Amino acid sequence: MAYTPTAAVLLIGNELLSGRTRDLNLGHIGEELAKLGIPVRESRVVPDEPPMIIEAVNALRERYTYLFTTGGIGPTHDDITTNCIASAFNVPLYSHPYALQKLKEFYDNRGEKLNDARRKMAEVPKGAELIDNPITSAPGYKIDNVFVLAGIPKIMQAMFAATKPYLVRGQEIISKSITCNLAEGVMAKGLTDIQDEFPDIALGSYPSMLDSGFRVSLVVRGTDIARLSDAQDKIRALIISNKGKILEG
Amino acid sequence: MAYTPTAAVLLIGNELLSGRTRDLNLGHIGEELAKLGIPVRESRVVPDEPPMIIEAVNALRERYTYLFTTGGIGPTHDDITTNCIASAFNVPLYSHPYALQKLKEFYDNRGEKLNDARRKMAEVPKGAELIDNPITSAPGYKIDNVFVLAGIPKIMQAMFAATKPYLVRGQEIISKSITCNLAEGVMAKGLTDIQDEFPDIALGSYPSMLDSGFRVSLVVRGTDIARLSDAQDKIRALIISNKGKILEG
Numbered sequence: 001m002a003y004t005p006t007a008a009v010l011l012i013g014n015e016l017l018s019g020r021t022r023d024l025n026l027g028h029i030g031e032e033l034a035k036l037g038i039p040v041r042e043s044r045v046v047p048d049e050p051p052m053i054i055e056a057v058n059a060l061r062e063r064y065t066y067l068f069t070t071g072g073i074g075p076t077h078d079d080i081t082t083n084c085i086a087s088a089f090n091v092p093l094y095s096h097p098y099a100l101q102k103l104k105e106f107y108d109n110r111g112e113k114l115n116d117a118r119r120k121m122a123e124v125p126k127g128a129e130l131i132d133n134p135i136t137s138a139p140g141y142k143i144d145n146v147f148v149l150a151g152i153p154k155i156m157q158a159m160f161a162a163t164k165p166y167l168v169r170g171q172e173i174i175s176k177s178i179t180c181n182l183a184e185g186v187m188a189k190g191l192t193d194i195q196d197e198f199p200d201i202a203l204g205s206y207p208s209m210l211d212s213g214f215r216v217s218l219v220v221r222g223t224d225i226a227r228l229s230d231a232q233d234k235i236r237a238l239i240i241s242n243k244g245k246i247l248e249g
Numbered sequence: 250m251a252y253t254p255t256a257a258v259l260l261i262g263n264e265l266l267s268g269r270t271r272d273l274n275l276g277h278i279g280e281e282l283a284k285l286g287i288p289v290r291e292s293r294v295v296p297d298e299p300p301m302i303i304e305a306v307n308a309l310r311e312r313y314t315y316l317f318t319t320g321g322i323g324p325t326h327d328d329i330t331t332n333c334i335a336s337a338f339n340v341p342l343y344s345h346p347y348a349l350q351k352l353k354e355f356y357d358n359r360g361e362k363l364n365d366a367r368r369k370m371a372e373v374p375k376g377a378e379l380i381d382n383p384i385t386s387a388p389g390y391k392i393d394n395v396f397v398l399a400g401i402p403k404i405m406q407a408m409f410a411a412t413k414p415y416l417v418r419g420q421e422i423i424s425k426s427i428t429c430n431l432a433e434g435v436m437a438k439g440l441t442d443i444q445d446e447f448p449d450i451a452l453g454s455y456p457s458m459l460d461s462g463f464r465v466s467l468v469v470r471g472t473d474i475a476r477l478s479d480a481q482d483k484i485r486a487l488i489i490s491n492k493g494k495i496l497e498g
Contacts, residue, residue: 014453017289018424019280020468021455022273026294031268040266042301045275045292048453052291075434076454077441107434117437135458154458175267185324185356188366192326204263204297205325206270209384209403219269 004170005065007033009043010056012071012081013151016045024153025070029160037170037223038066048072053084061088061146066167068160071151073140075117085148086125093123099130099139106137132162142166171223176232178249179217180239183207190238191218198231200224215247253419254314256282258292259305261320261330262400265294273402274319278409286419286472287315297321302333310337310395315416317409320400322389324366334397335374342372348379348388355386381411391415420472425481427498428466429488432456439487440467447480449473464496 009029015021023045030040041064046052053072061067072081086093099122100114107114121138124130131140131147133155140149140159147166149159184207195203201222208215220231232249239246258278264270272294279289290313295301302321310316321330335342348371349363356363370387373379380389380396382404389398389408396415398408433456444452450471457464469480481498488495 014451014470015455015468016275017279017292018283018422018470019276019278020424020426020453022271022276024271026265027268027271029268030266034267041296043266043294047290074454074456075437077437077444078453112432112434115434115438118434152456152458173267175269177269183361185364185367186361188324188326189364195326202263204269204327205323206264207323207401209401219264221263221267 003168005038005168006041007038007066007068008060008064009040010053010060010067010069011043011045012048012053012069013045014047014078016071017047025149025151025156028153028157029068029070032160034173034175034221036164036167037172038167039170039173048078048080050080050084050087053081054088057085057088057146061144065145067146068163069146069148070156073121073138073148073150075121075138079120081148082123082125085143085146089125089127089143091126091143093125095119095122096124096128096130096139099124102137102139131159134158173221173223174225174228175219175221176228176249177217177219178232178235178239179215179247180244181213181247182216182239182242182244183214184216186242186244187216187218187238190242191235194231194234194238197234198222198227201227201231203231217248252417254287254417255290256287256315256317257309257313258289259302259309259316259318260292260294261297261302261318262294263296263327265320266296274398274400274405277402277406278317278319281409283422283424283470285413285416286421287416288419288422297327297329299329299333299336302330303337306334306337306395310393314394316395317412318395318397319405322370322387322397322399324370324387328369330397331372331374334392334395338374338376338392340375340392342374344368344371345373345377345379345388348373351386351388380408383407422470422472423474423477424468424470425477425498426466426468427481427484427488428464428496429493430462430496431465431488431491431493432463433465435491435493436465436467436487439491440484443480443483443487446483447471447476450476450480452480452484466497
């Protein structure tokens, strides 16, 4: 069997738990890592509190090939991710000269001051390698198997793209979907049979409620395109044999 | 100090980790529980795999006053939450007569069959109390301090509303926001001072990138409305003293 690296995503921030902010980062990382053959196996959301961040970082970095964190690397008092990463690795922080230079250039160009709060964004744990931030210059970084990224989706996405050269890839995980107008309960037995016939494929059944009624999307995920195609043929036949209509896929 | 109950949310489903589905349930539960004075302290997302679900259920139910799970209680092969909850509590499953009756009525009314797959949705762990599902009749349930809810947001929300009578409440957590056009770095020192002056309040600084430029929302959360108001006055003064513009709040 092929080598399968794995990943976890740690979303850091009170605002995600209070409902103020809906996370958009897990989905992006999950989709992008699937293309690289690195399934995201777990995600956690923790508040801006050092013991919880440190515990989650250590639990997840030990368990998975890679850990991606988002949020908490800005200039304000509630941006404590970097301190927590340093504690988790038991290494000191230092001001990274190149990061500081980039920040200085960025704020000089805007006619703004590189004050102490902004200087803080150049601090990284000892041993970290910078991850470029082409948007606001304050970098993310990699330390061991942990990638520390921003929380703002556009910046996070740019940083994530810059992590790719570091990642050992597996086989691309391909996902194909068929949507129909049948109820899940009608197809359930047939779907179980198909899943049993294709143990190498993950078959998911995802109902949704629209104003126009229920829809079910049947998603196959795996690495072998021919096998996925065979499974999809069986799903289409199952829908038709139950007098359902294929709406997509 | 007042009693503060706590909560965790466990989101179950491969589709959340692959990026196929963006979760909407954590935010809803977080917002609603804040009104009841029950802060959500942690959330986890796990795939449809028994060992991972069972481990997360046991970790979270022991650590927090309440645990809410979403997803995996439908009729298909990938709906394994109930089996995992029974394993986590080490109790058997049984077919709940009232749940079965409600399901029978629901499908009778629609002229559809209550087949084996649908009957599965009447099974609950021994000791569970049903949580009503007014939309599709397949119930959620409560077992000890764990509430097992559907994954479809509309159904989850209806079930969540039905859990409220079970919850011991704390003091309502009130959230107030001021949005301005200043960069975080300009205000960072002033915000630290305000946070230090109001240790009973959580002050969050949330930047966002719009096409029109950066915005920062300054959010205060706490239980004492007068203190929140005082903190907001200081935030407004900080913005004005830095020649910023208050856009909202």
